[in-house]
Amino acid sequence: MDNYLLKLYITGRTVRTERAIFTMQRLCDENLKDHYELVIIDVLEKPHLAEMDKVLATPTLIRELPLPRRRIIGDLSDTQKILNALGLDTGSAGESV
Amino acid sequence: MGDRIDENGEGIVILSQDGIILQVNPVAEVLFNRPAEQLIGNELGHPVMAGEYSEIELVRANGQTALVEMRVEQTEWDGHPSLLAVLRDVTEQRRITQELNQAKRFNEAIFNALSSHIAVINQTGEIVAVNQAWETFAIENGAHDLKTVGVGSNYFEVCRRAARMGDEWAARALLGLQTVLSGQQAVFELEYPCHHPDKQRWFLMRATSFASDGWPGLVVAHVDITEQKLMIRQEVEQEIVADLAQRRQSELSTLETLARLAPLGRGEEAAVLPTLRERMPERFAELSAQCARLLDLAVQKRTFDIHQSVSGEMQALAEYLGLLKVGPRDVMEIYLDALKSRVSENNVKKSNVYIEEGRVLVLELMGYVLAFYRNYLPPVIRNPIS
Numbered sequence: 429m430d431n432y433l434l435k436l437y438i439t440g441r442t443v444r445t446e447r448a449i450f451t452m453q454r455l456c457d458e459n460l461k462d463h464y465e466l467v468i469i470d471v472l473e474k475p476h477l478a479e480m481d482k483v484l485a486t487p488t489l490i491r492e493l494p495l496p497r498r499r500i501i502g503d504l505s506d507t508q509k510i511l512n513a514l515g516l517d518t519g520s521a522g523e524s525v
Numbered sequence: 526m527g528d529r530i531d532e533n534g535e536g537i538v539i540l541s542q543d544g545i546i547l548q549v550n551p552v553a554e555v556l557f558n559r560p561a562e563q564l565i566g567n568e569l570g571h572p573v574m575a576g577e578y579s580e581i582e583l584v585r586a587n588g589q590t591a592l593v594e595m596r597v598e599q600t601e602w603d604g605h606p607s608l609l610a611v612l613r614d615v616t617e618q619r620r621i622t623q624e625l626n627q628a629k630r631f632n633e634a635i636f637n638a639l640s641s642h643i644a645v646i647n648q649t650g651e652i653v654a655v656n657q658a659w660e661t662f663a664i665e666n667g668a669h670d671l672k673t674v675g676v677g678s679n680y681f682e683v684c685r686r687a688a689r690m691g692d693e694w695a696a697r698a699l700l701g702l703q704t705v706l707s708g709q710q711a712v713f714e715l716e717y718p719c720h721h722p723d724k725q726r727w728f729l730m731r732a733t734s735f736a737s738d739g740w741p742g743l744v745v746a747h748v749d750i751t752e753q754k755l756m757i758r759q760e761v762e763q764e765i766v767a768d769l770a771q772r773r774q775s776e777l778s779t780l781e782t783l784a785r786l787a788p789l790g791r792g793e794e795a796a797v798l799p800t801l802r803e804r805m806p807e808r809f810a811e812l813s814a815q816c817a818r819l820l821d822l823a824v825q826k827r828t829f830d831i832h833q834s835v836s837g838e839m840q841a842l843a844e845y846l847g848l849l850k851v852g853p854r855d856v857m858e859i860y861l862d863a864l865k866s867r868v869s870e871n872n873v874k875k876s877n878v879y880i881e882e883g884r885v886l887v888l889e890l891m892g893y894v895l896a897f898y899r900n901y902l903p904p905v906i907r908n909p910i911s
Binding site (some may be wrong): 439444471472475478482483484485486487488489490498500501502503504506509510512520 | 543544557567568569570571572573574579580581582583584588590595671692
Protein backbone atom coordinates (compact mmCIF):
# COMPACT_ATOMS: atom_id res chain seq x y z
CA MET A 429 0.00 0.00 0.00
CA ASP A 430 1.15 3.51 -0.84
CA ASN A 431 2.01 5.89 1.95
CA TYR A 432 -0.45 8.74 2.21
CA LEU A 433 0.32 12.29 3.25
CA LEU A 434 -2.88 14.14 3.98
CA LYS A 435 -3.32 17.77 5.06
CA LEU A 436 -6.54 18.85 6.68
CA TYR A 437 -7.07 22.61 6.81
CA ILE A 438 -9.55 23.82 9.42
CA THR A 439 -10.60 27.17 10.91
CA GLY A 440 -10.43 27.27 14.69
CA ARG A 441 -11.81 24.60 17.00
CA THR A 442 -15.55 24.32 16.59
CA VAL A 443 -17.99 21.44 16.63
CA ARG A 444 -17.79 21.41 12.85
CA THR A 445 -14.00 21.22 12.71
CA GLU A 446 -13.81 18.64 15.53
CA ARG A 447 -16.24 16.48 13.59
CA ALA A 448 -14.11 16.78 10.45
CA ILE A 449 -10.95 15.83 12.36
CA PHE A 450 -12.65 12.87 14.04
CA THR A 451 -14.06 11.60 10.73
CA MET A 452 -10.69 11.84 8.99
CA GLN A 453 -8.76 10.15 11.80
CA ARG A 454 -11.22 7.28 11.93
CA LEU A 455 -11.26 6.96 8.15
CA CYS A 456 -7.46 6.83 8.03
CA ASP A 457 -7.17 4.36 10.91
CA GLU A 458 -9.68 2.01 9.36
CA ASN A 459 -8.50 2.24 5.76
CA LEU A 460 -4.86 3.23 5.74
CA LYS A 461 -3.63 1.63 9.00
CA ASP A 462 0.02 2.68 9.47
CA HIS A 463 0.42 3.94 5.94
CA TYR A 464 -0.60 7.51 6.43
CA GLU A 465 0.26 10.81 7.99
CA LEU A 466 -2.56 13.25 8.68
CA VAL A 467 -1.51 16.83 9.36
CA ILE A 468 -4.08 19.15 10.90
CA ILE A 469 -3.51 22.81 10.05
CA ASP A 470 -5.52 25.65 11.56
CA VAL A 471 -5.58 28.57 9.12
CA LEU A 472 -6.01 31.00 12.01
CA GLU A 473 -2.77 29.78 13.60
CA LYS A 474 -0.78 29.18 10.40
CA PRO A 475 -2.17 31.53 7.72
CA HIS A 476 1.12 31.42 5.79
CA LEU A 477 0.70 27.69 5.16
CA ALA A 478 -2.85 28.28 3.93
CA GLU A 479 -1.55 31.02 1.65
CA MET A 480 1.20 28.78 0.24
CA ASP A 481 -1.32 26.03 -0.44
CA LYS A 482 -3.78 28.63 -1.80
CA VAL A 483 -6.50 27.36 0.51
CA LEU A 484 -9.71 29.28 -0.18
CA ALA A 485 -12.10 27.43 2.16
CA THR A 486 -12.15 25.07 5.11
CA PRO A 487 -12.44 22.22 5.76
CA THR A 488 -10.11 21.41 2.87
CA LEU A 489 -8.43 18.04 2.61
CA ILE A 490 -5.36 17.82 0.40
CA ARG A 491 -3.87 14.53 -0.63
CA GLU A 492 -0.21 15.40 -1.16
CA LEU A 493 0.89 11.81 -1.60
CA PRO A 494 0.55 9.62 -3.47
CA LEU A 495 0.55 11.80 -6.57
CA PRO A 496 -1.35 13.23 -8.29
CA ARG A 497 -2.29 15.88 -5.78
CA ARG A 498 -6.01 15.95 -4.90
CA ARG A 499 -8.05 18.55 -3.03
CA ILE A 500 -11.56 18.21 -1.65
CA ILE A 501 -13.78 20.60 0.30
CA GLY A 502 -17.05 20.15 2.18
CA ASP A 503 -18.20 19.10 5.61
CA LEU A 504 -16.23 15.82 5.32
CA SER A 505 -18.86 13.87 7.19
CA ASP A 506 -19.64 11.33 4.47
CA THR A 507 -16.91 8.72 4.74
CA GLN A 508 -17.78 6.87 1.56
CA LYS A 509 -17.68 10.02 -0.56
CA ILE A 510 -14.31 10.96 0.91
CA LEU A 511 -12.98 7.48 0.15
CA ASN A 512 -14.24 7.86 -3.41
CA ALA A 513 -12.65 11.28 -3.73
CA LEU A 514 -9.35 9.95 -2.39
CA GLY A 515 -9.53 6.96 -4.72
CA LEU A 516 -9.53 4.49 -1.83
CA ASP A 517 -12.80 2.67 -2.36
CA THR A 518 -11.49 0.45 -5.18
CA GLY A 519 -7.91 0.21 -4.02
CA SER A 520 -6.89 2.26 -7.03
CA ALA A 521 -5.23 5.12 -5.20
CA GLY A 522 -3.87 7.66 -7.54
CA GLU A 523 -6.70 7.59 -10.00
CA SER A 524 -8.39 10.78 -10.97
CA VAL A 525 -11.22 12.04 -8.73
CA MET B 526 -25.20 30.96 -17.70
CA GLY B 527 -23.24 34.19 -17.83
CA ASP B 528 -26.37 36.21 -17.00
CA ARG B 529 -27.12 34.02 -13.99
CA ILE B 530 -23.61 34.52 -12.64
CA ASP B 531 -23.78 38.30 -12.90
CA GLU B 532 -27.30 38.87 -11.63
CA ASN B 533 -27.64 36.32 -8.84
CA GLY B 534 -27.77 37.63 -5.27
CA GLU B 535 -25.83 34.60 -4.03
CA GLY B 536 -22.22 33.79 -4.62
CA ILE B 537 -21.81 31.58 -7.67
CA VAL B 538 -18.65 29.65 -8.45
CA ILE B 539 -18.25 27.44 -11.52
CA LEU B 540 -15.86 24.58 -10.89
CA SER B 541 -14.31 21.97 -13.08
CA GLN B 542 -14.85 18.36 -12.02
CA ASP B 543 -11.53 18.38 -10.15
CA GLY B 544 -12.31 21.62 -8.26
CA ILE B 545 -10.58 24.32 -10.37
CA ILE B 546 -12.43 27.66 -10.34
CA LEU B 547 -13.62 28.49 -13.88
CA GLN B 548 -15.78 31.53 -13.16
CA VAL B 549 -17.18 33.54 -10.26
CA ASN B 550 -19.86 36.20 -9.93
CA PRO B 551 -19.36 39.57 -8.10
CA VAL B 552 -21.06 38.30 -4.95
CA ALA B 553 -18.51 35.46 -4.79
CA GLU B 554 -15.74 38.04 -5.18
CA VAL B 555 -17.15 39.88 -2.17
CA LEU B 556 -17.51 36.69 -0.18
CA PHE B 557 -13.91 35.62 -0.90
CA ASN B 558 -12.73 39.25 -0.61
CA ARG B 559 -10.70 38.59 -3.72
CA PRO B 560 -11.07 39.81 -7.32
CA ALA B 561 -12.11 37.33 -9.97
CA GLU B 562 -8.63 37.23 -11.49
CA GLN B 563 -7.21 35.97 -8.18
CA LEU B 564 -9.81 33.24 -8.02
CA ILE B 565 -10.19 31.94 -11.56
CA GLY B 566 -7.71 29.20 -12.28
CA ASN B 567 -7.10 28.43 -8.60
CA GLU B 568 -8.15 25.18 -7.03
CA LEU B 569 -11.01 25.42 -4.52
CA GLY B 570 -11.32 21.65 -4.30
CA HIS B 571 -13.77 19.00 -5.35
CA PRO B 572 -16.93 19.46 -3.24
CA VAL B 573 -17.81 16.46 -1.07
CA MET B 574 -21.27 16.85 0.39
CA ALA B 575 -23.10 14.68 2.89
CA GLY B 576 -26.47 16.16 2.03
CA GLU B 577 -27.93 18.88 -0.11
CA TYR B 578 -26.07 21.59 1.79
CA SER B 579 -22.68 21.82 3.35
CA GLU B 580 -21.27 24.52 5.60
CA ILE B 581 -17.77 25.72 4.82
CA GLU B 582 -15.70 28.70 5.86
CA LEU B 583 -14.19 30.87 3.17
CA VAL B 584 -10.65 32.06 3.84
CA ARG B 585 -10.79 35.72 2.83
CA ALA B 586 -7.87 37.81 1.56
CA ASN B 587 -8.05 40.10 4.62
CA GLY B 588 -7.40 37.16 6.95
CA GLN B 589 -10.98 36.94 8.13
CA THR B 590 -13.36 34.07 7.44
CA ALA B 591 -16.93 33.93 6.20
CA LEU B 592 -19.27 31.08 6.99
CA VAL B 593 -21.23 30.06 3.91
CA GLU B 594 -23.80 27.45 3.07
CA MET B 595 -22.78 25.70 -0.14
CA ARG B 596 -25.11 23.95 -2.55
CA VAL B 597 -23.68 22.14 -5.60
CA GLU B 598 -25.38 21.30 -8.87
CA GLN B 599 -24.16 19.66 -12.04
CA THR B 600 -23.94 22.12 -14.94
CA GLU B 601 -22.14 22.72 -18.20
CA TRP B 602 -19.51 25.37 -18.85
CA ASP B 603 -18.00 26.05 -22.27
CA GLY B 604 -19.49 22.78 -23.42
CA HIS B 605 -17.89 20.71 -20.62
CA PRO B 606 -19.57 19.04 -17.66
CA SER B 607 -18.93 21.28 -14.67
CA LEU B 608 -20.11 22.01 -11.12
CA LEU B 609 -22.12 25.03 -10.03
CA ALA B 610 -21.45 25.93 -6.38
CA VAL B 611 -23.96 28.36 -4.87
CA LEU B 612 -22.67 30.14 -1.76
CA ARG B 613 -24.93 31.89 0.72
CA ASP B 614 -23.38 33.96 3.51
CA VAL B 615 -24.73 32.70 6.86
CA THR B 616 -22.07 34.29 9.10
CA GLU B 617 -24.40 36.82 10.69
CA GLN B 618 -27.27 34.33 10.91
CA ARG B 619 -25.05 31.78 12.65
CA ARG B 620 -23.60 34.44 14.94
CA ILE B 621 -27.10 35.50 16.06
CA THR B 622 -28.18 31.87 16.45
CA GLN B 623 -25.04 31.15 18.45
CA GLU B 624 -25.62 34.16 20.70
CA LEU B 625 -29.25 33.20 21.22
CA ASN B 626 -28.23 29.64 22.03
CA GLN B 627 -25.60 30.90 24.45
CA ALA B 628 -28.15 33.19 26.13
CA LYS B 629 -30.62 30.30 26.28
CA ARG B 630 -28.01 27.95 27.77
CA PHE B 631 -27.02 30.67 30.26
CA ASN B 632 -30.63 31.15 31.36
CA GLU B 633 -31.18 27.41 31.53
CA ALA B 634 -28.03 27.01 33.63
CA ILE B 635 -29.28 29.64 36.10
CA PHE B 636 -32.78 28.13 36.09
CA ASN B 637 -31.37 24.68 36.76
CA ALA B 638 -28.87 25.89 39.36
CA LEU B 639 -31.70 27.07 41.62
CA SER B 640 -32.43 24.62 44.41
CA SER B 641 -36.11 25.61 44.51
CA HIS B 642 -38.44 23.45 42.45
CA ILE B 643 -39.73 25.83 39.80
CA ALA B 644 -42.41 25.48 37.17
CA VAL B 645 -43.81 28.04 34.77
CA ILE B 646 -47.47 27.51 33.97
CA ASN B 647 -49.77 29.25 31.53
CA GLN B 648 -53.26 30.57 32.21
CA THR B 649 -54.88 27.17 31.66
CA GLY B 650 -52.57 25.58 34.19
CA GLU B 651 -50.40 23.79 31.64
CA ILE B 652 -46.75 23.49 32.71
CA VAL B 653 -44.61 25.09 30.02
CA ALA B 654 -41.19 24.91 31.72
CA VAL B 655 -39.63 23.27 34.75
CA ASN B 656 -36.12 23.34 36.17
CA GLN B 657 -33.87 20.41 36.97
CA ALA B 658 -34.73 20.54 40.70
CA TRP B 659 -38.43 20.13 39.87
CA GLU B 660 -37.81 17.03 37.76
CA THR B 661 -35.36 15.52 40.24
CA PHE B 662 -37.81 16.02 43.11
CA ALA B 663 -40.64 14.48 41.08
CA ILE B 664 -38.58 11.40 40.22
CA GLU B 665 -37.25 10.99 43.77
CA ASN B 666 -40.79 11.12 45.09
CA GLY B 667 -42.20 8.38 42.96
CA ALA B 668 -43.22 10.08 39.71
CA HIS B 669 -42.56 7.24 37.27
CA ASP B 670 -43.46 9.38 34.31
CA LEU B 671 -42.63 13.09 34.08
CA LYS B 672 -45.62 13.49 31.77
CA THR B 673 -47.80 13.53 34.86
CA VAL B 674 -45.95 16.40 36.57
CA GLY B 675 -43.58 17.74 33.93
CA VAL B 676 -43.86 19.99 30.90
CA GLY B 677 -47.18 19.47 29.14
CA SER B 678 -49.10 18.28 32.19
CA ASN B 679 -51.76 20.46 33.78
CA TYR B 680 -50.83 21.70 37.25
CA PHE B 681 -54.35 22.86 38.07
CA GLU B 682 -55.63 19.39 37.22
CA VAL B 683 -52.99 17.79 39.45
CA CYS B 684 -54.17 20.03 42.34
CA ARG B 685 -57.85 19.30 41.56
CA ARG B 686 -57.25 15.54 41.58
CA ALA B 687 -55.40 15.71 44.91
CA ALA B 688 -58.13 17.97 46.38
CA ARG B 689 -60.82 15.48 45.32
CA MET B 690 -58.90 12.80 47.20
CA GLY B 691 -59.09 14.90 50.35
CA ASP B 692 -55.83 16.84 50.19
CA GLU B 693 -56.84 20.18 51.74
CA TRP B 694 -53.43 21.70 50.96
CA ALA B 695 -53.92 21.02 47.25
CA ALA B 696 -57.34 22.69 47.39
CA ARG B 697 -55.87 25.76 49.06
CA ALA B 698 -52.98 25.85 46.57
CA LEU B 699 -55.36 25.72 43.62
CA LEU B 700 -57.44 28.55 45.01
CA GLY B 701 -54.33 30.66 45.66
CA LEU B 702 -52.90 30.07 42.18
CA GLN B 703 -56.15 31.15 40.60
CA THR B 704 -56.33 34.35 42.67
CA VAL B 705 -52.86 35.36 41.46
CA LEU B 706 -53.70 34.46 37.87
CA SER B 707 -56.87 36.57 38.01
CA GLY B 708 -54.91 39.50 39.43
CA GLN B 709 -56.69 39.52 42.81
CA GLN B 710 -53.35 39.26 44.54
CA ALA B 711 -49.77 39.68 43.35
CA VAL B 712 -48.21 36.83 45.28
CA PHE B 713 -49.55 33.71 46.94
CA GLU B 714 -47.63 31.79 49.59
CA LEU B 715 -48.54 28.55 51.29
CA GLU B 716 -46.61 26.53 53.81
CA TYR B 717 -47.53 22.88 53.65
CA PRO B 718 -46.32 19.54 54.99
CA CYS B 719 -45.06 16.97 52.50
CA HIS B 720 -43.82 14.15 54.67
CA HIS B 721 -41.74 11.30 53.35
CA PRO B 722 -41.87 7.80 54.88
CA ASP B 723 -38.32 8.36 56.15
CA LYS B 724 -38.55 11.96 57.34
CA GLN B 725 -40.80 14.91 57.93
CA ARG B 726 -40.65 17.71 55.39
CA TRP B 727 -42.28 21.08 54.89
CA PHE B 728 -42.35 23.27 51.82
CA LEU B 729 -43.22 26.84 51.01
CA MET B 730 -45.10 27.31 47.77
CA ARG B 731 -44.77 30.78 46.26
CA ALA B 732 -46.67 31.77 43.14
CA THR B 733 -46.11 35.03 41.31
CA SER B 734 -47.71 36.31 38.14
CA PHE B 735 -45.67 36.23 34.98
CA ALA B 736 -46.28 37.60 31.51
CA SER B 737 -44.42 36.46 28.42
CA ASP B 738 -45.14 37.38 24.80
CA GLY B 739 -48.58 38.63 25.77
CA TRP B 740 -49.81 35.53 27.57
CA PRO B 741 -50.29 35.59 31.34
CA GLY B 742 -48.93 32.83 33.48
CA LEU B 743 -47.49 31.93 36.84
CA VAL B 744 -44.09 31.07 38.21
CA VAL B 745 -44.58 28.48 40.92
CA ALA B 746 -41.67 27.79 43.24
CA HIS B 747 -41.56 25.20 45.98
CA VAL B 748 -38.84 25.76 48.57
CA ASP B 749 -37.85 23.14 51.10
CA ILE B 750 -38.22 24.84 54.50
CA THR B 751 -37.81 21.69 56.60
CA GLU B 752 -34.61 22.93 58.18
CA GLN B 753 -36.14 26.24 59.24
CA LYS B 754 -39.25 24.46 60.51
CA LEU B 755 -37.21 22.00 62.55
CA MET B 756 -35.11 24.86 63.91
CA ILE B 757 -38.22 26.73 65.05
CA ARG B 758 -39.67 23.55 66.52
CA GLN B 759 -36.40 22.92 68.35
CA GLU B 760 -36.47 26.46 69.80
CA VAL B 761 -40.07 25.99 70.97
CA GLU B 762 -39.18 22.62 72.50
CA GLN B 763 -36.23 24.19 74.29
CA GLU B 764 -38.54 26.85 75.71
CA ILE B 765 -41.01 24.18 76.86
CA VAL B 766 -38.24 22.14 78.43
CA ALA B 767 -36.89 25.24 80.22
CA ASP B 768 -40.40 25.98 81.48
CA LEU B 769 -40.85 22.39 82.65
CA ALA B 770 -37.48 22.49 84.41
CA GLN B 771 -38.52 25.63 86.23
CA ARG B 772 -41.85 24.11 87.20
CA ARG B 773 -40.08 20.94 88.41
CA GLN B 774 -37.77 22.95 90.61
CA SER B 775 -40.71 24.93 91.94
CA GLU B 776 -42.68 21.74 92.66
CA LEU B 777 -39.79 20.16 94.55
CA SER B 778 -39.27 23.32 96.63
CA THR B 779 -42.96 23.44 97.51
CA LEU B 780 -42.94 19.80 98.53
CA GLU B 781 -39.90 20.33 100.73
CA THR B 782 -41.68 23.23 102.42
CA LEU B 783 -44.81 21.14 102.89
CA ALA B 784 -42.78 18.29 104.33
CA ARG B 785 -41.22 20.64 106.85
CA LEU B 786 -44.56 22.17 107.77
CA ALA B 787 -46.62 18.97 107.95
CA PRO B 788 -47.25 17.85 111.58
CA LEU B 789 -45.66 14.62 112.79
CA GLY B 790 -48.57 13.54 114.89
CA ARG B 791 -51.19 15.06 116.96
CA GLY B 792 -50.81 17.76 119.64
CA GLU B 793 -47.67 17.95 121.72
CA GLU B 794 -46.35 14.66 120.32
CA ALA B 795 -45.69 16.42 117.08
CA ALA B 796 -43.24 18.71 118.71
CA VAL B 797 -41.18 15.99 120.31
CA LEU B 798 -41.43 12.87 118.08
CA PRO B 799 -38.50 12.42 115.72
CA THR B 800 -39.30 11.79 112.04
CA LEU B 801 -39.30 8.30 110.54
CA ARG B 802 -36.11 9.16 108.66
CA GLU B 803 -34.48 9.97 112.02
CA ARG B 804 -35.99 7.02 113.86
CA MET B 805 -35.50 4.31 111.24
CA PRO B 806 -33.20 5.49 108.45
CA GLU B 807 -32.84 2.04 106.87
CA ARG B 808 -36.55 1.41 106.91
CA PHE B 809 -37.06 4.91 105.53
CA ALA B 810 -34.79 4.08 102.61
CA GLU B 811 -36.71 0.85 101.90
CA LEU B 812 -40.03 2.66 102.00
CA SER B 813 -38.67 5.40 99.73
CA ALA B 814 -37.53 2.72 97.24
CA GLN B 815 -40.96 1.08 97.40
CA CYS B 816 -42.66 4.43 96.83
CA ALA B 817 -40.31 5.06 93.88
CA ARG B 818 -41.33 1.70 92.39
CA LEU B 819 -44.98 2.71 92.72
CA LEU B 820 -44.09 5.94 90.91
CA ASP B 821 -42.49 3.88 88.14
CA LEU B 822 -45.63 1.82 87.79
CA ALA B 823 -47.81 4.92 87.67
CA VAL B 824 -45.62 6.46 84.95
CA GLN B 825 -45.55 3.20 82.97
CA LYS B 826 -49.28 3.00 83.27
CA ARG B 827 -49.61 6.47 81.76
CA THR B 828 -46.92 6.06 79.12
CA PHE B 829 -48.02 2.69 77.81
CA ASP B 830 -51.71 3.10 78.60
CA ILE B 831 -51.73 0.04 80.84
CA HIS B 832 -54.98 -0.53 82.67
CA GLN B 833 -53.41 -2.08 85.69
CA SER B 834 -54.21 -0.55 89.06
CA VAL B 835 -51.47 0.14 91.60
CA SER B 836 -54.01 0.76 94.34
CA GLY B 837 -53.49 -2.66 95.88
CA GLU B 838 -49.78 -2.13 96.35
CA MET B 839 -50.39 1.38 97.57
CA GLN B 840 -52.87 0.15 100.19
CA ALA B 841 -50.29 -2.36 101.40
CA LEU B 842 -47.67 0.37 101.65
CA ALA B 843 -50.14 2.65 103.51
CA GLU B 844 -50.91 -0.15 105.98
CA TYR B 845 -47.22 -0.72 106.58
CA LEU B 846 -46.70 3.00 107.13
CA GLY B 847 -49.67 3.09 109.49
CA LEU B 848 -48.18 0.32 111.59
CA LEU B 849 -45.02 2.41 111.88
CA LYS B 850 -47.21 5.26 113.13
CA VAL B 851 -46.06 7.65 110.47
CA GLY B 852 -47.50 11.17 110.27
CA PRO B 853 -48.19 13.37 107.22
CA ARG B 854 -44.66 14.78 107.34
CA ASP B 855 -43.21 11.27 107.12
CA VAL B 856 -45.41 10.44 104.15
CA MET B 857 -44.32 13.65 102.43
CA GLU B 858 -40.65 12.94 103.17
CA ILE B 859 -40.88 9.38 101.81
CA TYR B 860 -42.65 10.61 98.68
CA LEU B 861 -40.23 13.51 98.23
CA ASP B 862 -37.20 11.23 98.59
CA ALA B 863 -38.64 8.80 96.04
CA LEU B 864 -39.52 11.59 93.64
CA LYS B 865 -36.07 13.18 93.91
CA SER B 866 -34.41 9.88 93.07
CA ARG B 867 -36.49 9.52 89.90
CA VAL B 868 -36.12 13.17 88.88
CA SER B 869 -32.35 12.93 89.18
CA GLU B 870 -32.30 9.84 86.95
CA ASN B 871 -34.50 11.17 84.14
CA ASN B 872 -34.61 14.03 81.67
CA VAL B 873 -36.76 17.09 82.18
CA LYS B 874 -39.72 15.80 80.20
CA LYS B 875 -39.89 12.46 81.96
CA SER B 876 -39.25 14.11 85.32
CA ASN B 877 -42.36 16.17 84.81
CA VAL B 878 -44.36 13.06 84.08
CA TYR B 879 -43.12 11.67 87.42
CA ILE B 880 -44.11 14.91 89.15
CA GLU B 881 -47.58 14.89 87.61
CA GLU B 882 -48.21 11.24 88.43
CA GLY B 883 -46.66 11.75 91.87
CA ARG B 884 -49.22 14.42 92.80
CA VAL B 885 -52.04 11.93 92.43
CA LEU B 886 -50.08 9.12 93.99
CA VAL B 887 -49.13 11.00 97.17
CA LEU B 888 -52.71 12.14 97.72
CA GLU B 889 -53.94 8.58 97.25
CA LEU B 890 -51.26 7.27 99.60
CA MET B 891 -52.13 9.86 102.22
CA GLY B 892 -55.80 8.87 101.93
CA TYR B 893 -55.02 5.19 102.44
CA VAL B 894 -52.90 5.98 105.50
CA LEU B 895 -55.73 8.07 106.94
CA ALA B 896 -58.24 5.30 106.20
CA PHE B 897 -55.96 2.81 107.94
CA TYR B 898 -55.80 4.94 111.06
CA ARG B 899 -59.57 5.36 111.06
CA ASN B 900 -60.31 1.69 110.61
CA TYR B 901 -57.66 -0.26 112.40
CA LEU B 902 -56.00 1.70 115.15
CA PRO B 903 -57.42 1.85 118.69
CA PRO B 904 -59.24 5.08 119.56
CA VAL B 905 -56.33 6.38 121.62
CA ILE B 906 -54.10 7.01 118.62
CA ARG B 907 -56.79 7.49 115.99
CA ASN B 908 -56.76 10.59 113.85
CA PRO B 909 -53.05 11.34 114.20
CA ILE B 910 -53.27 13.52 111.14
CA SER B 911 -56.11 15.69 112.30
